[in-house]
Amino acid sequence: MKKKTASRKDIKRTPRPAEVTIDTVAEAAGVSTATVSRFFNAPQRLTQRTTLRVQTAVNDLGYVPNLLAGGLSSARTQLIAAVIPTITNSIFSSTIQEISDSLAERGYNVVLALTGPNDEHAERQLLSIIGRRPDGIILSGAVVPNNARAKLIASAIPTIETWDLPSDPIDMVVGFSHEAVGRAVGMHATKTGRRKVLVVSAAGVRAVARRHGFAKVLLEQGFPEPSVTSFAASTTYGNGRSAVAAHLDAGGRPELVVCSSDWAAHGALDELRHRGIRVPRDIAVIGFGDSDFASELNPSLTSVKIDGKAIGQQSAAFLMKRAQGQKIKERIVDVGFELIIRGSG
Amino acid sequence: MKKKTASRKDIKRTPRPAEVTIDTVAEAAGVSTATVSRFFNAPQRLTQRTTLRVQTAVNDLGYVPNLLAGGLSSARTQLIAAVIPTITNSIFSSTIQEISDSLAERGYNVVLALTGPNDEHAERQLLSIIGRRPDGIILSGAVVPNNARAKLIASAIPTIETWDLPSDPIDMVVGFSHEAVGRAVGMHATKTGRRKVLVVSAAGVRAVARRHGFAKVLLEQGFPEPSVTSFAASTTYGNGRSAVAAHLDAGGRPELVVCSSDWAAHGALDELRHRGIRVPRDIAVIGFGDSDFASELNPSLTSVKIDGKAIGQQSAAFLMKRAQGQKIKERIVDVGFELIIRGSG
DNA sequence: CTGAAAGCGCTTACAG
DNA sequence: CTGAAAGCGCTTACAG
Numbered sequence: 001m002k003k004k005t006a007s008r009k010d011i012k013r014t015p016r017p018a019e020v021t022i023d024t025v026a027e028a029a030g031v032s033t034a035t036v037s038r039f040f041n042a043p044q045r046l047t048q049r050t051t052l053r054v055q056t057a058v059n060d061l062g063y064v065p066n067l068l069a070g071g072l073s074s075a076r077t078q079l080i081a082a083v084i085p086t087i088t089n090s091i092f093s094s095t096i097q098e099i100s101d102s103l104a105e106r107g108y109n110v111v112l113a114l115t116g117p118n119d120e121h122a123e124r125q126l127l128s129i130i131g132r133r134p135d136g137i138i139l140s141g142a143v144v145p146n147n148a149r150a151k152l153i154a155s156a157i158p159t160i161e162t163w164d165l166p167s168d169p170i171d172m173v174v175g176f177s178h179e180a181v182g183r184a185v186g187m188h189a190t191k192t193g194r195r196k197v198l199v200v201s202a203a204g205v206r207a208v209a210r211r212h213g214f215a216k217v218l219l220e221q222g223f224p225e226p227s228v229t230s231f232a233a234s235t236t237y238g239n240g241r242s243a244v245a246a247h248l249d250a251g252g253r254p255e256l257v258v259c260s261s262d263w264a265a266h267g268a269l270d271e272l273r274h275r276g277i278r279v280p281r282d283i284a285v286i287g288f289g290d291s292d293f294a295s296e297l298n299p300s301l302t303s304v305k306i307d308g309k310a311i312g313q314q315s316a317a318f319l320m321k322r323a324q325g326q327k328i329k330e331r332i333v334d335v336g337f338e339l340i341i342r343g344s345g
Numbered sequence: 346m347k348k349k350t351a352s353r354k355d356i357k358r359t360p361r362p363a364e365v366t367i368d369t370v371a372e373a374a375g376v377s378t379a380t381v382s383r384f385f386n387a388p389q390r391l392t393q394r395t396t397l398r399v400q401t402a403v404n405d406l407g408y409v410p411n412l413l414a415g416g417l418s419s420a421r422t423q424l425i426a427a428v429i430p431t432i433t434n435s436i437f438s439s440t441i442q443e444i445s446d447s448l449a450e451r452g453y454n455v456v457l458a459l460t461g462p463n464d465e466h467a468e469r470q471l472l473s474i475i476g477r478r479p480d481g482i483i484l485s486g487a488v489v490p491n492n493a494r495a496k497l498i499a500s501a502i503p504t505i506e507t508w509d510l511p512s513d514p515i516d517m518v519v520g521f522s523h524e525a526v527g528r529a530v531g532m533h534a535t536k537t538g539r540r541k542v543l544v545v546s547a548a549g550v551r552a553v554a555r556r557h558g559f560a561k562v563l564l565e566q567g568f569p570e571p572s573v574t575s576f577a578a579s580t581t582y583g584n585g586r587s588a589v590a591a592h593l594d595a596g597g598r599p600e601l602v603v604c605s606s607d608w609a610a611h612g613a614l615d616e617l618r619h620r621g622i623r624v625p626r627d628i629a630v631i632g633f634g635d636s637d638f639a640s641e642l643n644p645s646l647t648s649v650k651i652d653g654k655a656i657g658q659q660s661a662a663f664l665m666k667r668a669q670g671q672k673i674k675e676r677i678v679d680v681g682f683e684l685i686i687r688g689s690g
Numbered sequence: 691c692t693g694a695a696a697g698c699g700c701t702t703a704c705a706g
Numbered sequence: 707c708t709g710a711a712a713g714c715g716c717t718t719a720c721a722g
Contacts, residue, residue: 021699032709037701047707062499067476068417069699072714077413078473079456087442093433100432100459104466107473111424111456114445121449128423128452131412154407237638267641274643293582296612298619366715377693382717392691414715417698 020061029057040065071133078106080319081134083113083126083142089234091261091289091308092140095162098312099138103319108135115142123148130155136319138162139170141206158322160315163306164206165334173332174314178206181304182213184339185258185286189214190221192345194256194284197226200243200264202234207260210288214258227252235260240267248275254283256345262287262294262303269297269344284345290338299343306337365406374402385410416478423451425664426479428458428471428487434579436606436634436653437485440507443657444483448664453480460487468493475500481664483507484515486551503667505660508651509551510679518677519659523551526649527558529684530603530631534559535566537690539601539629542571545588545609547579552605555633559603572597580605585612593620599628601690607632607639607648614642614689629690635683644688651682 026033031054038045039054046054057063071077080103082096090096100110113129115122126148129137137152137159144152152159152170159171166173189197197218201207215226229243240259244267247254257272259265265287272279279285279299287294290305314333321328371378376399383390384399391399402408416422425448427441435441445455458474460467471493474482482497482504489497497504497515504516511518534542542563546552560571574588585604589612592599602617604610610632617624624630624644632639635650659678666673 019699022701023699033700034702034709034711035707038708041701045707050707062496064472064475064496064500066417066478066699067473068413068422068478069714070476070701072411072413072417072716073699073701075701075714079477087432087445088438090438093435096457097432097459100457101461104459104461104470107469109456109458109470109473109477111454112441112445113454114442114449116446116449124452125449125454127409128412128454130409131415132424132454133411133413151407151409155409238641241641263638267638270643293608293612296583296586298615364715367717368715378716379693379695379718380691383692386717390691395691411715414698415717417700418715418717420698420717 019066020063022063022065025054025057025061025063028061029053075133076323077133077135078108079111079132079134080108081111081113081129081132081137083115083129083137083139083144085115085142087112087114089236089263090141091234091306092163094308095140095312095315096138098309099316102313102316106320113142115144119143119145127151130157133157135323136160138315141204143205144170158319160318162311162315163308165332169332171331172315172318172328174311174318174335175333176306176335176337177213178209179213181288181337182210182215183217184337185210185304186214186217186221188286188339188341189256189258190217190223192256192284194345195223196252196254197223197256197258198244198247198252198254199226199228199258199260200235200240200268201228201230201258201260203230203232204234207234210260226258227254235264237263237267237270240264240269241271242267244268244271256284256286258286260288262289262291262301265301265303265344266293266297269299269301280343280345286345290340294340295342297344302342302344303340304337305340307335310335364411365408367408367410370399370402370406370408373406374398420478421668422478422480423453424456424477424479425453426456426458426474426477426482428460428474428482428484428489430460430487432457432459434581434608435486436579436651437508439653440485440657440660441483443654444661447658447661451665458487460489464488464490472496475502478502480668481505483660486549488550489515503664505663507656507660508653510677514677516676517660517663517673519656519663519680520678521651521680521682522558523554524558526633526682526684527555527560528562529682530555530649531559531562531566533631533684533686534601534603535562535568537601537629539690540568541597541599542568542601542603543589543592543597543599544571544573544603544605545580545585545613546573546575546603546605548575548577549579552579555605571603572599580609582608582612582615585609585614586616587612589613589616601629601631603631605633607634607636607646610646610648610689611638611642614644614646625688625690631690635685639685640687642689647687647689648685649682650685652680655680 022033113125123145140162164175165177257268287303290303294301294303367378458470468490485507509520602613632648635648639646639648
């Protein structure tokens with residue numbers, strides 16, 4: 001015996017809510033779906049008359065092409081993945097902003113992978129990102145677990161490591177040497193004769209690389225090894241204040257405070273002023289990042305400028321070249337950095 | 346006569362680079378593609394023996410499911426779109442971070458739409474985002490052009506407007522009243538008897554709403570209308586300094602400086618100290634956002650705290666409810682705010 | 691618990 | 707310049 005429901009008209013499957021598809025548009029315009037597709041992807045191939053008819057149908061129906069279907073069909077998703085540790089206070093924002101801005105008019109969007117606190121989280125994010133088959137992946141400051149790294153390579157998705165110069169690159173690189181930054185700051189410190197140094201630093205690999213480059217130069221010049229106060233995440237204003245306060249309270253008498261961010265440097269400056277210590281006469285302060293406020297402080301802040309926007313531009317250019325099937329000979333670009341010496345020492 | 350190329354073996358189309366697909370895995374595991382699909386989406390429906398076979402094949406082949414195909418087929422993309430003006434110095438970061446974090450383990454990713462400087466740019470970003478058929482759209486601080494707004498509504502994608510309480514919501518809302526924030530600050534100002542006020546404000550609709558709420562209370566209490574220095578984008582440290590400097594240089598003698606961001610307030614504090622003006626004795630300063638450094642400043646900064654993380658949590662909860670097909674009765678949530686009175690007045 | 695097969699909404703090589 | 711039709715890699719209602 002048939003079920004009651006089986007006797008109802010022709011309902012076989014639970015129907016999806018009707019979507020305006022390319023078929024709807026094609027029918028309304030009296031053309032084939034191929035023509036509607038060309039209207040969006042190769043408009044120069046249509047006659048004016050055809051263009052007009054499709055345009056009208058598209059407008060009337062409010063049609064928005066389904067990019068999932070398009071991407072699946074064409075193997076181009078117009079999606080760029082940005083892999084960063086967190087989005088909050090990210091020093092990489094300018095790079096991502098630039099990538100988004102410069103690729104937006106070609107229809108690209110940026111999808112985020114926030115690798116977060118641990119490897120499992122990072123791994124899961126990376127895998128789902130690979131599953132979305134982006135046309136490019138930008139890695140900035142994120143640690144890629146080994147398994148994810150292998151799948152990344154196997155995926156053959158154009159990948160750009162940025163804000164660093166990895167010794168064993170996955171694919172393309174647009175960055176600078178953190179070690180070299182540390183050495184440059186170290187040269188400056190030794191040149192100005194500041195022997196006793198407090199370093200306020202994040203614990204990430206890149207901040208540590210800067211710290212090592214810095215210490216290396218000091219030791220080479222016969223200076224004592226710097227004191228270090230380390231913080232798990234990127235250093236904040238409060239970190240700078242408290243690190244300086246604790247160091248001084250413990251009897252430290254530094255001649256220079258080097259911070260892994262301008263925020264921490266700002267905090268250091270304020271703590272020193274609060275204690276009536278003169279900058280740079282008694283103690284010099286150096287930051288990192290050359291934030292918008294660095295030049296506005298009193299005294300203005302010596303810092304290391306990284307051109308995050310240029311990193312974004314170069315990365316976008318790399319991806320567009322790959323998208324056009326061009327080979328890239330020089331796949332590693334060192335954008336360098338600039339030590340900007342200002343009033344703080 | 347046949348073309349030469351036509352006689353070569355069976356080449357009909359330019360083949361794509363071979364991808365490891367669900368078919369590859371199914372064959373290797375000796376099961377159907379349906380079973381492989383279930384391995385990922387409904388593992389509890391498989392026997393242990395089957396699970397093991399599929400698992401092995403997946404590992405051996407390094408298979409990563411194509412989420413475009415999955416999304417197209419299931420009409421669930423596991424993609425959440427975050428629509429914000431810019432990613433640089435975004436006050437909305439905490440909200441997006443929270444959404445990403447809380448939805449990550451369910452396989453969701455966040456795709457960005459940076460609406461940017463003008464309506465055309467915003468429109469294009471929104472349209473391509475709609476084309477990606479996200480399972481939810483979070484709007485924060487972005488202005489949605491009318492045409493895009495219509496398509497958004499037509500798309501039937503669950504949409505949440507955040508960080509505001511729009512009078513004519515698109516769908517769901519998780520935010521607070523900027524007007525009410527302004528009034529609260531105004532009440533505080535009148536209570537403390539500060540009659541002459543300088544407002545340092547961004548020109549965006551929300552900053553302006555706060556400013557209006559603020560001015561309204563002052564006028565109602567018989568206080569004079571505040572002076573206003575307005576900036577196009579969100580206010581920076583430098584903006585705060587220069588606005589205060591210009592105002593004082595022009596002969597202004599305010600008793601209170603209200604800023605549309607903590608950064609500007611920080612700049613205002615520094616400019617006042619630089620001029621030997623005591624805070625809060627001579628002039629009080631109030632910020633907005635309760636940034637991490639607000640409580641660390643000297644004097645500590647009075648500010649308005651918005652719980653951006655809570656906005657993200659509530660938004661994620663809304664989306665998950667919708668994803669499970671639940672109806673939401675109360676679609677507008679006012680998360681409120683908190684005026685935190687500290688040392689600066 | 692598992693499989694065969696239809697279908698998701700596009701793109702594109704061919705043919706005309 | 708335009709169309710018919712195969713194919714992209716999945717999911718899922720049915721059937722067994």
